[in-house]
Amino acid sequence: MAKNDNETVRENAPLRSLTPGERFRGYYLLKSAQTATASNGKPYLSFRLADNSGELPGKLWDYAGAITSLDAGQAVWASGRVESYQDQIQLAPDNLRLAEETDEIDLSRLVPTAPHDAQRMMAYVEQTLDSLADADYRGVCLKLLERHREDFACLPGAKAMHHAFLHGLLMHTATMMHQADFFARLYSDIVDRDLLLAAAFLHDIGKLAEFSTSPLGLVSDYSKEGRLLGHLFLGAEEAGQAARELGIPEEKRLLLQHLIVSHHGKAEFGAIQPPKCAEAELLTQIDMIDSRMEMFRTAYLDTPAGEFSRQRVWGLDNQYIYRPAADDPA
Amino acid sequence: MAKNDNETVRENAPLRSLTPGERFRGYYLLKSAQTATASNGKPYLSFRLADNSGELPGKLWDYAGAITSLDAGQAVWASGRVESYQDQIQLAPDNLRLAEETDEIDLSRLVPTAPHDAQRMMAYVEQTLDSLADADYRGVCLKLLERHREDFACLPGAKAMHHAFLHGLLMHTATMMHQADFFARLYSDIVDRDLLLAAAFLHDIGKLAEFSTSPLGLVSDYSKEGRLLGHLFLGAEEAGQAARELGIPEEKRLLLQHLIVSHHGKAEFGAIQPPKCAEAELLTQIDMIDSRMEMFRTAYLDTPAGEFSRQRVWGLDNQYIYRPAADDPA
Amino acid sequence: MAKNDNETVRENAPLRSLTPGERFRGYYLLKSAQTATASNGKPYLSFRLADNSGELPGKLWDYAGAITSLDAGQAVWASGRVESYQDQIQLAPDNLRLAEETDEIDLSRLVPTAPHDAQRMMAYVEQTLDSLADADYRGVCLKLLERHREDFACLPGAKAMHHAFLHGLLMHTATMMHQADFFARLYSDIVDRDLLLAAAFLHDIGKLAEFSTSPLGLVSDYSKEGRLLGHLFLGAEEAGQAARELGIPEEKRLLLQHLIVSHHGKAEFGAIQPPKCAEAELLTQIDMIDSRMEMFRTAYLDTPAGEFSRQRVWGLDNQYIYRPAADDPA
Amino acid sequence: MAKNDNETVRENAPLRSLTPGERFRGYYLLKSAQTATASNGKPYLSFRLADNSGELPGKLWDYAGAITSLDAGQAVWASGRVESYQDQIQLAPDNLRLAEETDEIDLSRLVPTAPHDAQRMMAYVEQTLDSLADADYRGVCLKLLERHREDFACLPGAKAMHHAFLHGLLMHTATMMHQADFFARLYSDIVDRDLLLAAAFLHDIGKLAEFSTSPLGLVSDYSKEGRLLGHLFLGAEEAGQAARELGIPEEKRLLLQHLIVSHHGKAEFGAIQPPKCAEAELLTQIDMIDSRMEMFRTAYLDTPAGEFSRQRVWGLDNQYIYRPAADDPA
C-alpha cells in the first residue's frame, strides 16, 4: 500500500488507462449492477462501469444506496480506488450515485463511438445512393433511409463482437459501400454496380428491428422479433414490402431480397440461401472482410506490437492473434 | 427370344408390372425426350415414359418423327416390346406419337395421385380450421386457403423424395394436422392447439410459389423465387402479410412466422431459425415423421417382405431399409 | 437488512419459492456437501439442498458439525436465512443436522416426483401390453416387466436432462406407448402395432442397469456396465436373452433388438445402428418428441409467459427458448 | 487387329496378366452374370470373371446359353479374346460354360487366398491363446474357437476393402495378436496382456454371423442380423453369453465386451462406446494399422514404384497414394 501514499486523483480518466493503486473520480456509464449479501451478512453492490475506452468491474461494500439492476444503462458519478483482484483490475469506490440532470456530462466520453465522423459517413452514403443509375434500386434504398434515418445513423452494428459502438452500423455500411464500389469496377463485366451498392446499403437494415437499445443508444439485447425471425428475414421482408409499394420489377425485388437473405454465406452462419449470383457472393465476402478487420483493430488495442494477444479472440476463429512488429514503419 | 413366342399384347398396363419379353400398347406420360445420332449415323429418340405406377426408359431407333424434348409432360401413345439392357428394363417401341385430342385417355392412370380421396381430405382440413377457437389464427388460414384453394388442393408435396404426386401437399398437410391435434391434447399444458394447427396448415404454403408445374400438374422444377428465397421465407412472408392485413396481434403474427421459418429444425436442413417454443418443436417433428413414413411406404413398394431394399434410400439417411416379414399378420 | 425486520419463518417452503431476505426452516434433501477452510482459517460447510421444486446452494460458516460429503443423498433439517450472492440465491443456515429416525418427514416433498400418478401409469402400461395380439412380443415384455417391476415403476428416466424424477422412466415409457398406439393406427399399412408397442415398452429397459441410484431413489451416477456398454446394448442384450429363453421366432427377436439398438437415431447420438424399418423410425421419433417436450415443460417453469428463458437450454440445442404469451387463452 | 496375327492362346492365365489382343482359355470364377437384349434385338450375356489375381468384365454376344445371374459364385470354363473398351480391359469369349464335376480345377487358383499358410497361422493363434496366464480370458477364447473353428479359419475378413480373401479373418486376427503381444510388453505397466490378447482374438468374431458367403467361401453379402445389429453387437453378445456360461468374474466379462464394442474407435466408425481403458485404445489402434497396411499392400499391386496410384483409394481417405521408389534396396 505504501507505494500509493502520495497518490493524486485522476478525473474522468479513461477506464482502460487506470492501474491498480490509483484513485479515480468522474462520470461513467453503469453497465450492470447487482445487490448481494456478503458472507458477513452485510449487503454490497457488484457492478460494471464503462466508458468509450472499455469496461471495469467493481464492488461497493456495505452498500445501502438506491442503485439496482434496473439502473443499468444510466450515467453515474463515482470516486474511489483502483484495485487488483486475481490478476484483474477492479474498482473499489467510496461513493457511487446516479448522475443528476444538473450534472454536466460529456456523453461522448461515456459511450463508445465510431472512430469516424457520423455526418461525413452519412453524407458519403447519401451521395453514393444518389449515384445509382438504376432508379428502382435507388428508390427502395431512399425509401428505407427516409423511414429509418435516425436509427440507421446512430445504432451500433452489433451487441458485441464488432462495431458495437454508436454509429457502428453506419460505419460498417459506409465501409462496405466503399468496397462494393471498388469491386463493381474491378469485376464490371459480371457485376451490376447498382444492385451491389443497393444491397450493401440494405444488408443489415433488419438489425434496426433485431436489437433492443439502452437509454444511451447501445444494444442491450435482442428484440422478440429479432430472436424469432432474425435480421436477415426482417430486412428482406421489409425491403420486399418497399419494393412492392414502389412497383419495381419483380426480378429486381427478388435479387435485392436474395442478396439480403444470403449475405451470411452459409446456412451454418445464418444464411437463408447460399449466394447464387456474383453480387451476392461479393456482398458476403466484403461483409466478412469488414467484420474481421474491425475485430483485428479491436484486438490490436490490447496487444503490443510484436506480440500475440493474451486471450484467444472468439470472433477470429478463437485464435491467439499476432500484431506484427513490422506494421509500423520505423 | 424363343420363350416369348406366343406373347400377347398388354394394353395400358402399369409400367411397374411390365417384364422383359412382353409386348405393350397404350397411353403414357412422356416424362422426357432427346433426339440423338447413333454410331451408324442414324437418328434415334431416347425417352422416358411414366404412369402412376412408375417410370421406364426407352429408345426408338431410326426415328424421324416430330417428338422433341419440348414435348416432355405430354401424353403419348406407344406400342412395342419390353427389353432388358444392362439389368435394367427398357421399352423398345415400334410406334410412338403424341396423343391427340380425340384420343380417350384416363388421365388418372398416367399421373401418380395421392392414395386418399382429395375431397375428403379437403373437407377434413376445412372442418379442422373451423374448429380453431382463436379467430386470429383461423382468419389467416382461411384467407390463404381462399386465395390458393385450387393449387393447394392439387399440388404435389415435392419434386421427388416424398408426396411427389397430385394432391400430395394436401395429403401431407392433412396428415400433419391430424397429428397436431393428437399432440395438442397429449401436451395440452404447454401447447396452444390453435397455433400448432394453424401452422401445420400453413407450414408448406410457400411451396405454391416455390414450384414450377408441368401441364399435367406435377412439379417439373423450382421457380426463380423458389431458388432465390426458398419456401420457408416465401411462406412466412405471405403469412405475415396476411396477418398484417387482418390486423391480428403482433405476438400471434410473430409466432406463426416463427413456426413457418423454423419447421426444418436445423440450419443445415434449411431452417431460418431453430424451433424456440414447444409448438415449433412439435411442428418440426411431425413434419419429419410424415415425410419419412411416406418414404418408407414408397420404399416398401419395391421391397419384398422379409428383405432389404435393393438400393440405398437417399432420403432415409442413404440406408438399405428392411421391410419386416412380421408386418403382415399371417 | 432493515427491510426484513418483521420477517416470519417459512416452514418446509418449496426451495424455488424462497427469496432473499426470508427466513426458512424444514426438512430438505442434502444434495452434496463439502467441508473447507475459509481465508480466516476457520472451517465451513459448503452444500446444496434440494426438494421437489428445485435446488439451492448454501454455506454454513464456522462449521464444526459431523456432516461430510458422504452424507449426500440423506435428508437434513435446516433453519436460517435466505441470501443473495452474485445474483444467485443462497442459503445461510444457523443450523443444519441430519434427519433422525424419529423425525416425521414427508419424503414426497423432498424428492422430485412425476406429475402423474404412478399406479395409474403402471395400469395403463399393463393394459396396453395385454392388448398386444402377438403372443411372442407380449411374452418378452411381460417376462421383463415381471423381473424388474419395482425398479421400472420407480426409477427416474435420466440423471439430468429430462424425466429426472421418481417414476420418470415409467412416465416416459407410458407416454411413448400412448403415442405408439396413435401412430400404429395412423400408419397401419406399414406399421406392426405389436412390434412398435413392445419396443416402446422395452426401449429404455437397459437404463435399469445403466444407473446407480441414491438412497432416496434418484440417479446419482452411471454404473460400471452403464459406462462400458451403454443402455442400448444392455437392453438389447437382455431382451434378446429373454426372447431366446421363450423361443420366439428369430425374426421377431432381431426386430425387437434392432428397435432397441437404433432408438437414438444416429451414431452421433449413440445409436448402434440407424433405424432401418418403419417401426424403428417411429420409435426414434417419439422418443425424441417426448424427451424434448419434457425439456420445454421444465424450461417453461422458470420462464414467464411472453419472455425468453434467461439461460440457454442445453438439451434444446443450447438455445434461448420462448414461452409464448398466447399459449393461455385469456 | 493385324498386330495380333500370330497370337498364342494363354491357358489359365492370371486375369491381371491379360492384355488387349491376347487370346485366353481356362477355368475362372463367375463373379456375376446378367442377360440383356442388345439394340439389334439379340440377347447377350454380360458378366465378370475372377481369379485370385483380380477380376475382369466381359460380354458374350448372341448368347443363347443357360447361364443366368443365379450361377454367380460358380466356376466356369471360358475361351476367347481380350479386348479394350473405353480404356478398360474386357473379355470377349467365344465360349462360356459352367464347369462340370468331371473337370479338373485347381480351386486355389480361382479364389483369392491369404498370402500366408492357414495352418501355420492357426497354430500361432492357438499357441498364443495357450500362453494366456488368465484362465478366465483363455476359457472364453477357447470356447468360441471350438464352436467356430472351421469358419474362423476360412472366412475372409471383409466383403471388400481389406482382407477380402479366404483365411482373411484368420490372417488379420493373427497379425493383430502379434502386435498385441508386442504392445503388451512395451506398455506392460498399464496393459493387461491377457485381456488385450483375448480381445484381439475375439474382436471380429461377430463377423461370422454378419456375413453371408458364396459357394466358394467368399463374402457375398451381409446377413439379416449383420445389418440389423452389426458385428460389434453380435460379437460382444456372444462373448458375454460364453463368459456367463463359464462363470468368469463380471469385471472380466465387462472388459471383454467393452473392448469388442469399442474397437472401431469412434461412433462415426461404428463404435458402440469409445475406448475407455488402455487395452481398448490399443485394440482400436492395431485394428486400424493392420487394416490400412493391407490396403496399402493391395494398392501397391497396381502402382509402379515411384508413382502415384491411378485411382483414389477409397479406404485410405480417398487419396492418391504413393509407392516410393526407394522402398526397394537397389
Add this chain to the structure above:
Amino acid sequence: MAKNDNETVRENAPLRSLTPGERFRGYYLLKSAQTATASNGKPYLSFRLADNSGELPGKLWDYAGAITSLDAGQAVWASGRVESYQDQIQLAPDNLRLAEETDEIDLSRLVPTAPHDAQRMMAYVEQTLDSLADADYRGVCLKLLERHREDFACLPGAKAMHHAFLHGLLMHTATMMHQADFFARLYSDIVDRDLLLAAAFLHDIGKLAEFSTSPLGLVSDYSKEGRLLGHLFLGAEEAGQAARELGIPEEKRLLLQHLIVSHHGKAEFGAIQPPKCAEAELLTQIDMIDSRMEMFRTAYLDTPAGEFSRQRVWGLDNQYIYRPAADDPA
C-alpha cells in the same frame, strides 16, 4: 438428317460454337486419346479435342492410324461431322492426323489464354513491386521474380477450377495485388501495405513446382513434390530460403512465410496455419474473392441471362448459380 442438306464446312470454328449436324474442319488441341475395340471387333479411337473456347469428345470408327494416348497435348488436324449422343455433342471425324511442322497454326486459338494482355499485366506487377517502400520485402519478391520470370508469366493458375488458362497465375496474382493495394489504403491503420503486397505476389509461387505442364503450357498433372508437400509448403520454403540468403530480418521472413502458409484460411482447405494477423486475413479473403469471381465468370458463359446454370457448379459450393437478367443495362 434432312435439315442439314446444304451444309457448309466450318473452318477452325470455336468448338463451343459447333452444333449437331454441322460439318467442321481445322486445327485443334488433342486433349486425350484412347484406342479401343468395338463390339464388332474393330478398333476405334476415342478422344477429346480442345481449343480456347472449350472441349468436345469424339469417336473415330475403324481407326487404324498412329495416334495413341501418348500424343495427348499435341495439335491435330481434323475434319468431319458434329453429332449428338445422349444429349451431348460429339465429334465424328472422317479424318484425324497429328499436325506437321509445315502446318501453319495459330496456337493462340488452340489453348485457352487469359482475357488480359500478359505484357501489360507483367508490367503492372513489376511497377507495383517497385513501389514497395520496404527494401527487404521488395528484395525477396524481385529475387524470386528473376528466378521464375518466364514460368510465372505463362503458367495457368490451376489444373481446372479457375484461371486454368495460359497466364492464369499472372492474371490471378495481378488482380490480387490490385485488391491488396486498395485494402492497404482502406485499412491503413492496421495493415502494412508492403507486407500485404509482397505476400500477394508470392502467395502462389509454390505452384510453379506443384504443377506438371503439357507441351503447350497447360497444367496436365501435379508433380511429385506437389502431391507430397503442396504449394503452400513449397512456396513458403522457397521464400524463406530467399529471405535467409538476402539476410532480411527474421520478423519479416516469418511474416512472409506465415502469410503464404495461411492463405487458404482453414485447415480443411489446406491452410498450414490459420491467418493470425490482419494482412494474413486479408490475403486469404482476396484470394477467395478472385477465385470465386473467376468461377462465376466461367459459369456465366454457359448460362443465359435470367436463368440458372444447367449444372451445379462444384467450386461454388455445388450450387445452381443464377445469372441475373438485370446485369445488363438495357
Add this chain to the structure above:
Amino acid sequence: MAKNDNETVRENAPLRSLTPGERFRGYYLLKSAQTATASNGKPYLSFRLADNSGELPGKLWDYAGAITSLDAGQAVWASGRVESYQDQIQLAPDNLRLAEETDEIDLSRLVPTAPHDAQRMMAYVEQTLDSLADADYRGVCLKLLERHREDFACLPGAKAMHHAFLHGLLMHTATMMHQADFFARLYSDIVDRDLLLAAAFLHDIGKLAEFSTSPLGLVSDYSKEGRLLGHLFLGAEEAGQAARELGIPEEKRLLLQHLIVSHHGKAEFGAIQPPKCAEAELLTQIDMIDSRMEMFRTAYLDTPAGEFSRQRVWGLDNQYIYRPAADDPA
C-alpha cells in the same frame, strides 16, 4: 482444526501426497504468481507451486514480499499449512521466499522428469540410427542430432497433454523408434525400415524451435515461429535444408519431408498433407499410440483401480476413462 493438534511438519513432501490439515516445508518450483488486493484492502499473493509429482495452488495473505509474476519458473522455499477450499486442496504458507544460491536443492525433485534414464534412451537412439543401412537417411539424422543434441535430449515433448516433462521428447522419440523397428519387420514387404526409422527420429525435431522454455527446462510457451508456422513446417524445412546440404537424392528428401509434414494424419489435427505412403501411415499411427498411452498412464495416476477417472480427460476424446481392476495380477 482440533484434529490436527499433534501435527508434524512434512519436509520436501511430494505435492501430490499432501492432504488438508497437514503442515509442510521445503523447496518447490514457483509455477506462477500474482499479487492482488483483498476485499479488506490488504495485498495478498496468489500462486501455484509444483514439483515432479504435480501442482497445487496457494494464497499468502497480507503479503508484502518481493515475489511477482516475473519470478515464475524459479525455485522457492515455503512452509505452512495445507487447507481445503471448495473441495480443492490449497497451500496456506506462513513463509515464502525465492531460493538462494546457497540453498542446496535437489532440482530433480522439483521438475517432472521422464521415468526412464536419459542416457540409456539416448544410447538407444544413437545405436538405432547407426543401424540404418541407408547412408543418406542416416546422414540427415546424424547431422541434426549433432546440431541439437543437448536440446533434443532435455526438452519435454509438449507444453501439457503428454510427455510434458524433462527428456519427454527423447522418451517419446525413442519409444516410437522402437515401435517403428517392430513394424518395419512385421510389414517388411511394403515398408522401408530406414525411411521409417529416420522419420521417427526426425518427426518432432521442429518442436525444438516451436517451444519457449523456462529456466528449469520446461515448456513455458510457444515461440513466435512456433505459432506462425508450426513444428511440422519447421521440422520439414530444416530436414529439407540438411538433405540439400548433404546432397541426398531428391526422392529421399521428399519422402522424409512428406513423413514429417503428414505425421498428424488429418488436416484437422494439423497435418499439412495426409499420409500417402505406407511409412507415412505407420508414422502417424505410432505417434498416436504413444501419445495416447502416455495420457492413459498419467490419467491412471489419479484413478484407483476398478474406478473411472473423476474428471473427463481432454486428450482422450474428453471421456471418463476406466482403470481396470484386473490389470494387476493379484
